[in-house]
Amino acid sequence: MHQGIAALLGLQSWIIYRVERREEAKEACCPACGARTRRVWGRARGWRRVLHTWCGGLRVYLRVRPRRFRCGQCRKVFVERFAGIRPWGRCTDQAEQASPGS
Secondary structure, X not given: OHHHHHHHHXXXXXXXXXXXXXXXXXXXXXXXXXXXXXXXXXXXXXXXXXXXXXXOOEEEEEEEOOEEEEOOOOOOEEXXXXXXXXXXXXXXXXXXXXXXXX
């Protein structure tokens, strides 16, 4: 799969071990009360593998490990949600639209 990413990015002479995107903002909206919080409570226990798209006939997965937040108002602990990935979803919205069977 790393060779596919290398070809896609034009990095054939490189060895890609990991692709990461880090965001500096540590803020999420509580699903129970709607308040915004910056209190990071930790990380989810495991990594989630989510189908994102296809490249050269191969599946491209995202590995996400969401953060856990604690709301300052209602005191509930919740897991952050990512745009384009439904809760408990196994694929992104982009993967559903670009499925090879459609």
